[in-house]
Amino acid sequence: MTAQTDMDPTPLDFDEAMERFDPVFGIEVHVELNTKTKMFCSCPTTFGAPPNTAVCPVCLGLPGSMPVVNHKAIESAIRLGLALHCSIAPSSRFARKQYFYPDVSKDYQISQYDEPIDADGYLDVTLADGSIFRVQIERAHMEEDAAKNTHIGGTGHIQGAAYSLVDYNRCGTPLIEIVTRPVEGTGAHVAEVARAYVAGLRDLVIALGISDARMDRGSIRADVNLSLRPKAAPGEDQSTVPLGRRSETKNVNSLRAIEQAIRFEAGRQAARLAAGLTVKQETRMWHEESKDTTPGRSKETAEDYRYFPEPDLLPVVPDPAWIEELRGTLPEPPAQRRARLQKEWGYSDLEMRDVVNAGAIDLVEQTVAAGVTAAAARKWWMGELARTANEQGVELVELTVTPQDIAELEQLIAGGKLNDKLARQALAGTLQGEGSPAHVMEARGLAVVSDxxxxxxxxxxxxxxxxxxxxxxxxxxxxxxxxxxxxxxxxxxxxxxxxxxxxxxxxxxxx
Amino acid sequence: MSPVAAPTNETGDLTRLSAARMSELLAAKEVSSRELVQAHLDRIDRVDGAVHAFLRTMPEQAFEAADAVDRARAKGEALGPLAGVPVAVKDVLATNGTVTTCGSKILENWTPVYDATVIEKLRAVGTPLIGKTNMDEFAMGSSTEHSAYGATHNPWDLDRIPGGSGGGSAAAVGAFEAPLALGSDTGGSIRQPASVTGTVGTKPTYGGVSRYGLVAMASSLDQVGPVARGVLDAALLHAAIGGHDPHDSTSLDEPVPDVVAAAKLGAARDLKGVRVGIVGQLRGEGFQQGVLDRYAEALGLLEDMGAEVSVVDCPSFEYALGAYYLIMPSEASSNLARFDAMRYGIRVAPESGPATVETVMGATREAGFGDEVKRRIILGTYALSAGYYDAYYGSAQKVRTLVQADFRAAFEKVDVLVSPTTPTTAFKLGEKLDDPLQMYLSDVATIPANLAGTPGISVPIGLADGLPVGLQVLAPARADEWCYRLGAAVEAALEDQWGGPLLNQAPALPEGTASAAKPVSGTEGGAR
CATH class of the missing domain: 1.10.10.410 (Arc Repressor Mutant, subunit A)
Structure with missing residues (x-):
């Protein structure tokens, strides 16, 4: 195949693509669990530790070492499965997925293959117009993460690099991979549904407390599959039209990127189909800077992973009583909780979405519980504090300010001790680690002069x-x-x- | 037992004593652990040049452990039966700070940073580890000729193989270079060498002994076990290394069967009411006449001792070898993938072209693995490939289920099964090197137990044309004690006839050839 015939025509505009074709997507989401230790050994799961310091014979794959399943990871997988309305397998198994690459220390990855722990569930996602779309989940399974490669020299990609370094700290971190069934019937909402699905999953794992859910740190990673097929003729059922050939886009690591990647791929594939070309079944990489995708490894020469049951591990056979016990620990479904809180707080849809997107829903809830009005809680968290977090590049929860601090601040204002401007100074002191607002007020002599x-x-x-x-x-x-x-x-x-x-x-x- | 006395055998040589006897003398302070270590290291110096059982000796570590035990004993501390008794270790077990090669060139420089669980247990009870023994590369072979470091020789006839893959451990024990040794048995690697060297070897129930730190060949078949000169000695070592290990998910969470008591019970030679089954499929075609003769005599002995002997049909055993040679290479191909030059072991640059990850992996594996290893990796890779999996690996697993069913049915009728351990006595070095299929047949009688996860022992039952013959006793899973009871009964009856252990009839070994074993001073790195 020459480069010429492989060239993509100029992508169609997304709207035009949607007028001419019917999109079908599927998403594989990898969620890194926040267990204290790794999937198969007792090394700590750390982020940002010096390279190769959180390793042991097991995660380094030293000869003779053997894996032992992390019980907490199984618990997380079961709870997620229950929250996704999946059936929990009475017995599931790990398998070896074999391929030679330095980032898998054993040259195979331990993953669940034909016997996943969770199967056949769904997640309802709420769209902007308030409608609910049900995304069917095919399966969710446990596996171990790979190590992190750093390519030195050249462009930082493996091609052209002088050499590569491998950091095995991440190797063996527990992952759950959640795979949807092909999602049909979204039409022009395809990108919105995809984004809402990943956002919904993120909210769910946060509510379950099983992951840090930081997309920017790779603790949630998505691979997006998309295919187009001709629009059904009038009177014809769209679902009877055979699916088109799909591409799989990797490296899609933000909610916005999911939306953008789908829109780009839809336009690219539509242009090919419109020009009478075929879509290649291939893996493509999303590029955040240029907002486009380029071919990765071709699936035509797909690797044969030679899966077989992992003989070093026994099947996972959870006690049914334990599963029921875990069912009792499930949190209120995030969508339901959001609707309830929005009503309680009297926020507009836009206000509520800002709070949700900033990851402030728990903080606002706790602040309100500490006696602050919902309006004041939103004013502080979405104003001054969101700005500070943004400047420092951290999450709101990582700030030194607590909901109790905000409650104290509001009391000082209500009592006439601080005015708005002074309150901001007191808060600045708290943010700098000088103590609670009242403490800062005293220490800095900020109190309102009322004499x-x-x-x-x-x-x-x-x-x-x-x-x-x-x-x-x-x-x-x-x-x-x-x-x-x-x-x-x-x-x-x-x-x-x-x-x-x-x-x-x-x-x-x-x- | 007789009152304790100083060694009074004909040569006065400490190395001729059984481990149980050494234990008694140590307890009575008639002999020190340091003396035992010294005697064995001297013996290795004298004869290992001819036998080549050892790849490495560990004098400093062994003396350090011996002295610690001797001091503890002087202080009157409570010590286990094997405290102070030297043990040799098959080079497939990770020893912290001591190079562990698995008989392969690819690991010629690998110094583990951790101890296998069985090594940890032995260190904890104070057994001095005197050296690492030779083996077929990654335990693949039945002759120890596939070692990258040269073959081991059978102490009964230096031109013959000592069995494999654990020929080094069996020869070390048979040549009185160590009273005890550790082996690993995937398809017979403990029992077959025991059979052809006139020693005793046990494959415990799968999961009975931790595999953590055993460099894996075929994870669902591998099992660590004891190698010794007598059944009681084997039981003592079995008891010391057995038991649950949280680092091995496949290890059984239950106490070790009381194998020591069973060995003692067996020595009383009373088998009244014990039901012994002759495996119908393992007694005819392909078996050497001399082997069948000794086997028939052993069966007669069992009946003399009161056992009820009958023939039991195990029809699936016929397919066991075929299934084994699909499952074992499949798992091996996966387990040996990690030897990729990235993290440990040798690294070989390609002869030409750029040194990329792929070319370095390829060049290293080409240079680092021997032919038999490559053969099995290729076989296993093929058997697990898309489109072939069901026909090969899948079918083999079905046969495995049938073999397990045969065992289950048999053990409803009898307490133990017996067969010759190997179809022939030790063959000549080089004789089967170019005929892998003939070599594979050496394990035809031992493989079913690995497929089923059941325990088996091999005990010497005499000579055929001057070479040892072994009897295999197979028991139900978790009933290892039956192997020891029957084994000890046969041993006691025969030693009565022979006037002592069979090994007393072995020819004297030539002395003075320099040992090829590398003495290791202290440790070679690692993380102690």
Whole structure:
């Protein structure tokens, strides 16, 4: 095959593609579990530790070492399966997926193959228009993560690199792979449904507490399959039209990228089909910078993984009583919980979505529980704090501020001890690790000056210094008083109650 | 037992004593562990040049362990029966700080950073580990000729094979270079060498002894077990290494069967009411006449001792060898994938072209693996390939189920099954090297137990044309004690006839050829 015939025509516009073709997608999501130890050994699961420091004979695949299944990972897999309405296999097995590559220390990956622990479930996702779309889940299975390769020299990709380094810290981290059935019937909503599905899964694993669910750190990774088929003729059932050939796009590591990758692939495939070309069944890589996909490994020369049952491990046979016990630990389904909280808090759809997307739903809930109004809780978490988190490149939960701090802050404001501006300074102190807002207020001497004699003197000084303004006020230009308020606030280093200052000005000027 | 006395055998040589006797003398402080270690290292120096049972000796570690035991004993601390008794270790078991080669060039420089669980257990009870023994590369072979470090010779006839893959451990024990040794048995690698060297070897129930740290050939078949000169000695070692290991998911979570008591019970030679089954499929075609003669005599002995002997049909055993040679290479091809030059072992650059991951892996495996290993990797890779899996691996697993069913049915009728351990006595070095299929037939009688996970022992039952013949006793899973009871009964009856152990009839070994074993000073790295 020459490069010429392999070239893609200019992609069609997404809307045009959707007018001409019917999309079908499928997603494989890898969720890294937040167990303390790895899938088959007692090494800690760490992120960011020095290379090759969280390793042992087992995860390094040293000769003679043997895997032992992490019980907590099985528990997580069962809970996720139950939350996805899957059936839990009375007996499931691990297999060896064999391929030679330095990032799998044994040159095979231990994964579940023909006997997964979870099968046949679904996840309902809510779309922007409020409608609910049911995504069918084929299976969810357990496996171990691979090591991390770093390619040195060249472009940082393996091609052209001078050499590569392997960090086995990640090798053996427990993963659950969740595989959908082909998702049909989305039409032009295909990208939205795909994104909503991954977002829904993310919310679910967070609610279950089984993963850190950080897409930016790769703790949730998605491979997106997409195919197009001709639109059904009028009167014909679309589902009877045979599926087209699919591409699988890897490296799609944000919700936005899922949407973009699907839109790009739809346009690319549509252009090929429209030009009378075929779509190659292949793996493609998503590029975040250029917002496009390029071919990866061709599936035509697909590797034969020579799967066979892992002889070093026994089948996983969970006690039915244990499964029922775990069913009792399932959290309220995230969509249901969101709807309930939105109603309780009186947020608009947009406000609620911002809170959800910022991962602030728990924080707001805890803040409200600590006695703050829902509106104030949202104001703090989505304003000042979201900005700070964004600047520092961290999650809201990672800030040093707690819901209790916000409650304390609000009490200080309500009690007249802090005004809005001072409250922000107190919060800044808390963010810098200076203690609770009340503590910062004391330490920094931020409390509002409410002593009238001190204020009166400051007002008199300001009036004396600005006779022209005093004249203007007397002449009925009440707005001019703002300049005096500003001068007083400056003199009191912002610690005065602006309302009281205005009253005093009017009193002294005599209007 | 007789009152303790200093060694009084004809040569006065400590190495001629049984492990049980050494244990008694140590307990009575008649002999020190250091003396035992010294005697065996001296013996290795004198005869291992001719036998080549050892790849490495570990004098410093052995003396250190011996001295620790001697000190503890002097202080009156409670010690286990094998404390101070030297043990040799098949080079397939990971020893922290001591190079572990598996008989392969690809691991010629691999120093484990951890101990196999059985090694940890032996160190804990204070057995000095005196060296690592030779083996067929990655335990693949029945003659020890497939070692990358040269063949081991049978102490009964240095021109003959000592069996395999554990020929080094069997020869070391048979040549009095060690009283005890560890082996591993995937298709007969403990029992077949025992049979052809006139020693005793047991494959325990699958899961009875931890495999953690045993470099895997075929994980569902491999089992670590004891090699010794007598049944009681084997039982003592079995008891020391057996038991549950949380690091091995396939290990049984139950106590070790009381094999020591069973060996002692058997020595009383009373088998009244014991039902013994002759495996109908393992007594005729392809078996050497001399082997069948000794076997018939042994059956007569069993009847003399009161056993009820009958023939039991195990029809699937006929297909066991075929199934084994699909399952074993399949698992081996997977287990040996990790030897890829990336993390340990040798690394070989390609002769020409760029050194990429693929070319280095290829060149290393080409240079590092021997022919038999490559043969099995190719076989196993093929058997697991898409489109062939069901016909080969899948069918073999079905045969395996049938073999297990045969055992189950048989053990409803009898307490134990017996057969000759091997169809022939030791063959000449080189004789079957170019005929793998003939070589594979050496294991025809031992393989069914591996497929079924059941225990088996081989005990010497005499000579055919001057070479040892072994009797195999097979028992139900988790009933290893039956192997020891029957084995000890046969041993006691025969030693009575022979006037002592069979090995007393072995010819004297030539002395003075320099040993090829590399003495290791201290450790060679690792993470102790």
């Amino acid at each position: 009238d004699s001190a204020l009166t003197k400051a007002v008199d000084d300001a009036l004396a210094a600005n006779p022209d303004i005093v004249e203007k006020i007397k002449g009925g230009k009440v707005k001019a008083a703002g300049a005096i308020v500003g001068a007083v606030m400056k003199a009191t280093r912002g610690q005065a109650d602006a309302g009281r200052v205005r009253e005093l000005i009017m009193e002294r000027v005599g209007v």
